[in-house]
Structures are given as C-alpha cells and as structure tokens.
Amino acid sequence: xxxxxxxxxxxxxxxxxxxxxxxxxxxxxxxxxxxxxxxxxxxxxxxxxxxxxxxxxxxxxxxxxxxxxxxxxxxxxxxxxxxxxxxxxxxxxxxxxxxxxxxxxxxxxxxxxxxxxxxxxxxxxxxxxxxxxxxxxxxxxxxxxxxxxxxxxxxxxxxxxxxxxxxxxxxxxxxxxxxxxxxxxxxxxxxxxxxxxxxxxxxxxxxxxxxxxxxxxxxxxxxxxxxxxxxxxxxxxxxxxxxxxxxxxxxxxxxxxxxxxxxxxxxxxxxxxxxxxxxxxxxxxxxxxxxxxxxxxxxxxxxxxxxxxxxxxxxxxxxxxxxxxxxxxxxxxxxxxxxxxxxxxxxxxxxxxxx
Amino acid sequence: xxxxxxxxxxxxxxxxxxxxxxxxxxxxxxxxxxxxxxxxxxxxxxxxxxxxxxxxxxxxxxxxxxxxxxxxxxxxxxxxxxxxxxxxxxxxxxxxxxxxxxxxxxxxxxxxxxxxxxxxxxxxx
Numbered sequence: 001x002x003x004x005x006x007x008x009x010x011x012x013x014x015x016x017x018x019x020x021x022x023x024x025x026x027x028x029x030x031x032x033x034x035x036x037x038x039x040x041x042x043x044x045x046x047x048x049x050x051x052x053x054x055x056x057x058x059x060x061x062x063x064x065x066x067x068x069x070x071x072x073x074x075x076x077x078x079x080x081x082x083x084x085x086x087x088x089x090x091x092x093x094x095x096x097x098x099x100x101x102x103x104x105x106x107x108x109x110x111x112x113x114x115x116x117x118x119x120x121x122x123x124x125x126x127x128x129x130x131x132x133x134x135x136x137x138x139x140x141x142x143x144x145x146x147x148x149x150x151x152x153x154x155x156x157x158x159x160x161x162x163x164x165x166x167x168x169x170x171x172x173x174x175x176x177x178x179x180x181x182x183x184x185x186x187x188x189x190x191x192x193x194x195x196x197x198x199x200x201x202x203x204x205x206x207x208x209x210x211x212x213x214x215x216x217x218x219x220x221x222x223x224x225x226x227x228x229x230x231x232x233x234x235x236x237x238x239x240x241x242x243x244x245x246x247x248x249x250x251x252x253x254x255x256x257x258x259x260x261x262x263x264x265x266x267x268x269x270x271x272x273x274x275x276x277x278x279x280x281x282x283x284x285x286x287x288x289x290x291x292x293x294x295x296x297x298x299x300x301x302x303x304x305x306x307x308x309x310x311x312x313x314x315x316x317x318x319x320x321x322x323x324x325x326x327x328x329x330x331x332x333x334x335x336x337x338x339x340x341x342x343x344x345x346x347x348x349x350x351x352x353x354x355x
Numbered sequence: 356x357x358x359x360x361x362x363x364x365x366x367x368x369x370x371x372x373x374x375x376x377x378x379x380x381x382x383x384x385x386x387x388x389x390x391x392x393x394x395x396x397x398x399x400x401x402x403x404x405x406x407x408x409x410x411x412x413x414x415x416x417x418x419x420x421x422x423x424x425x426x427x428x429x430x431x432x433x434x435x436x437x438x439x440x441x442x443x444x445x446x447x448x449x450x451x452x453x454x455x456x457x458x459x460x461x462x463x464x465x466x467x468x469x470x471x472x473x474x475x476x477x478x479x480x
Contacts, residue, residue: 051370055377058466085370092465 046078054082058097068105076110080129087132102133115141123148124156131160139166146176151183155191162194170199171206174215188218189225197226204231213244220250224257232260240266248273249281256285264289271297276306283312287319295321302340310340314347325353360477361385364408365395365421366439375408378466379473392416396424399431405477409456411440411447419451426455435476439464 050071057067071079079101086098102108114126115138123145130138138160145157146169154176161169173191177183192199203219210216216238223231232255239251248270255263267289270282283301286294301313317324325348332344362384366372369390376386387402389395392413399407407425409418418438426432438451438459448459457476460469 047370051373052377055374058374059378059381082370085368086374089368089371089463090466091463092468094466095463 043078043081046075047082050079051082057101058094064097064100064104065106068101068107073106073110076107080107080111080125083129087129099133099135102129103135103137108135108137111135112138112141115145120150120153123153127153127156127160131156131163134164136164139164139169142166143169143172146172151180154180155183155187158191159194162191165196165198167195167198167202170195170202178212185214185218185221189221192218192222193225197228200226200228200231204228204234207231207234207238213242213247216242217244217246217250220247220254224250224254227258229258229260232258232262236260236263236266239263239270245275245278248275248278252278252281252285256288259288261289264291264294268294268297271301276304276309279304280306280308280312283309283316287312287316290316290320292321295324302344307343310343311347314344318347318351329353359383359385360406361387361402361404362406362408362473363387363389363395363398363402363404365389365392365413365418366408366410367391367413368410374466375469378470382470382474384473392418392421395421396428396431399425399434400428403431404434405480406473407434407436408473409436409438411438411444411451419447419454422451422454422456435480437472437476 053067056062057064083098083101087095090098102111108130111126111130114122115130117123127138127142127145130142142157142161142164143166145153146161148154148157158169158173158177161173170192173188177188200223203222207216207219210219220231220235220238222228223235235251235254239248242248242251252263252267252270254260255267264286267282267285270278271286271294273279273282279301283298286298290298295317298313298317302310302317304310304313314328317328321327328344329348332341332348335341360383362379364372364375364386366375366388367390372388372390376388379386387398387404389398392409393416395407395409395416409421411418418440422436422438425434425436432455435457436455438448438456439462440447440451440459441462445461448461451459458472460472
C-alpha cells in the first residue's frame with residue numbers, strides 16, 4: 001500500500017534530483033563562459049601583439065616561415081581565427097601572401113593533422129583554411145573526407161576542393177551528396193560556384209548521359225552562372241524531352257541568360273505547358289528571345305488562369321512588340337471588369353504608361 | 356611642408372578597418388575611422404576630410420544613407436566619396452554612383468589597389 005510518506009519521499013527525491021541537475025547545468029554554463037572568456041582574452045592579446053606584425057608581413061617580401069616560426073604552436077588557432085576575415089576580404093598580392101602563411105609554413109602540416117583527426121569541428125576548420133589558401137597538399141585527404149558519414153565534414157571538404165578548383169572531384173561530390181537527402185540544391189550550387197569555369201567541359205560531357213534530374217538541374221544552373229554557351233544544343237534536347245519541371249525551368253533560364261535564339265521555336269511549344277511556373281518562365285525568356293511572330297500566343301496567355309503568367313504575358317508583349325503599348329492600353333482601359341485587363345492596367349501603371 | 360591629406364572612412368569589419376588604417380597611414384594619410392554609419396555625416400562636417408570612404412553594408416546606418424546625407428549638405432557635398440562593397444552587392448554600386456559617389460571598390464580587394472585609387476582621385480582634385 002502506498003503511504004503519504006512514500007509519495008512525499010518520492011517527491012523530495014525528484015526535487016533533489018532536479019536541483020542537482022540544475023546545479024550541474026549552471027556549473028557547466030559558468031565553466032563554458034569562463035573558458036570562452038579566457039580564449040577571447042587570449043585572442044585579443046594575440047592580435048595586439050601580432051596584428052601589426054602581420055600587416056608588415058603582408059606588404060613585405062619576408063619569408064612566411066620567418067613569421068610563423070616565432071609564433072607558438074598553441075597560438076596557431078588564434079592566428080587562424082584572425083586571418084579568417086582577411087582571407088575573405090583580400091585578393092591579389094595580399095591573398096597570395098596570406099596563402100603563403102599556410103602553404104609555405106608549419107601551419108600546413110598543423111592543419112592537415114587536424115584534417116586527419118576524428119573531430120568534425122577540427123576537420124571543418126582545417127578544410128576551411130586549406131581551401132581558402134588553395135593548399136594543393138591537402139587535396140587527396142579532402143577527397144577521402146567526401147566519403148565521411150558526417151554531413152558537415154562532407155560539405156566543408158567539398159567546399160575546400162571547389163576552392164582548390166579540383167575538377168576531378170566534381171563527380172565524387174555529386175555521388176557522395178546523394179547519401180545525404182537533406183543537402184539542398186542551393187548548398188551544392190554554393191559549393192560548385194566556387195569552381196572556375198574549367199568544370200564546364202567535364203560537366204557537359206556528363207550531362208549528355210546523366211539521368212539524375214537534380215544533377216541535370218544543378219549542371220544547367222552552373223552553365224548559366226558561368227555563361228557557358230557551348231551547352232546550348234545539348235540542353236535544348238534535354239528540355240524538349242524532360243518531364244521534370246525544375247530541369248525545364250533551369251533550361252529556359254539558361255537560354256534566356258545566354259541569348260540562345262535557337263531555343264525560341266522550342267519555347268513556343270512550351271507556352272501552354274501544364275505547369276504555370278513553366279509558362280511564366282517561357283514568357284520571361286520570350287521577352288529576350290521572342291519576336292513579333294509570338295504575339296498572338298502571348299496575347300492568349302493574358303487569359304491564363306495564373307496571375308504570374310498573365311503578368312509576364314503583358315510585360316513580354318510590351319518588350320518585344322514595338323506598337324503594343326497602345327494596343328494593350330486600349331485593351332486595359334476598354335474592359336474595366338475583365339481580370340486580364342486589370343492586370344494589364346497594373347503593368348501599365350507600374351511603367352507610368354497612362355491611358 | 357606638405358600637408359597630410361585626411362581620409363574619413365566607415366567600415367564595420369574591425370580587422371579590415373585596422374589593415375586599411377595601417378596601410379593608408381603608412382602612405383602618409385591622416386585616417387579617421389568610424390565603426391558604423393552612425394555619426395559619419397557629423398564627422399565629415401567637423402573634420403572636412405579630403406576624401407570619404409564608405410562601406411555600403413553596415414548595421415544601423417548603411418553607406419548609401421550616409422552618402423545621401425553628405426551629398427545633400429552643400430557644405431560637404433563636394434568631398435569625394437568612394438564606396439566599398441561585396442561582390443555580391445554590385446547592384447548597390449549603380450545606386451551609389453547615381454547618388455554622387457566618385458568611385459567604388461569591390462570586396463575582396465587588393466589593399467594596393469585602394470591606395471592607388473585614393474591617390475588618383477586626390478591627384479585629380
């Protein structure tokens with residue numbers, strides 16, 4: 001039989017356990033703050049001693065090893081934290097001198113040892129600096145890290161390889177990225193856009209046989225980013241046969257970005273595509289690639305069921321048909337209760353075109 | 356004795372500001388640094404620098420707002436203003452030039468390039 005005493009005893013024990021837990025947590029927070037505060041002070045002290053010395057190094061011809069030799073290994077991490085901002089903000093000779101501090105000194109083996117460690121935090125930090133410094137010596141280890149089960153390690157290694165412009169790694173990055181379902185297209189684009197346009201040719205060769213819609217879509221986006229004209233014919237074939245909305249939209253954006261007029265006829269057939277986003281994108285592209293021969297089809301889209309399509313139909317007509325302003329104005333102000341006319345009036349007023 | 360030229364600049368990235376200060380002081384300029392856009396216009400009125408350099412993206416008050424204030428005040432409107440901005444914010448450059456900035460520098464930058472641009476602008480005036 002449960003007595004009052006048992007219940008009170010249980011409650012007292014629970015409260016006691018909670019108090020202990022709170023106490024431990026408070027101690028932990030206090031300790032973390034103390035450690036963090038100490039490290040911050042150390043970092044400030046480091047900067048006050050070495051800041052100007054590093055500036056002098058940047059504009060001199062002093063050997064990087066001469067500077068690094070006199071900094072204690074235990075302080076390397078403060079130095080790296082300090083250099084982070086400069087790596088991101090400087091270019092040209094400044095960046096070369098900064099990279100020399102890593103690539104031509106003991107900092108490189110220090111970072112590579114971190115890269116080989118089992119700690120994701122250390123690996124990510126090392127990959128970050130080795131990538132920024134374009135440390136060729138770290139390429140092979142970074143490639144191995146692409147196979148890591150840890151998503152952050154995969155991402156930091158991929159980013160470093162991209163900054164190193166390691167073209168051979170692109171397909172390994174694609175292959176390994178598929179293991180992490182939560183890695184977004186945007187994350188991969190951020191990585192690949194760190195490469196130079198040297199990746200375009202191998203990507204084009206791969207595109208001709210690639211079946212994965214995400215990879216196709218990323219590849220086309222990258223071609224648009226690099227303004228890589230040579231992929232026009234291949235992408236045109238892909239767009240015509242693709243059932244994937246993303247792939248079709250990326251293809252249309254690509255044609256528009258590189259002024260690929262050969263795609264105009266294919267775009268005509270997509271103007272009635274079942275997906276509204278595609279129809280809207282076609283109209284935007286026709287504003288660049290279209291001509292008078294598209295006029296009637298674009299007028300038809302002013303009666304589309306989707307606002308975005310109707311809006312783009314009006315803006316495209318205004319752009320590609322020389323005398324459309326008057327015609328649209330007559331339509332817009334002659335049909336006051338019509339939805340298409342209301343959208344036309346809105347576009348005209350946005351452009352300060354009065355009746 | 357040649358009078359030192361004064362540059363007033365607003366840059367919120369602490370270490371970069373220190374580097375610019377170091378570099379330009381070595382070139383013989385007087386430097387006045389503001390860590391944000393706050394108080395910059397008053398600073399320009401007070402110190403009447405030979406040149407102003409503004410980072411566009413700054414918290415509280417951005418570089419374009421400061422530029423607008425400088426250019427709308429007749430007593431300081433003719434002081435040349437250079438804008439500093441990240442590559443990814445190039446669209447602000449056009450706006451800045453329309454507002455009256457004389458030049459712009461994109462980040463990442465080479466520190467020698469900044470020194471040269473500043474010298475050229477000051478030479479032309």
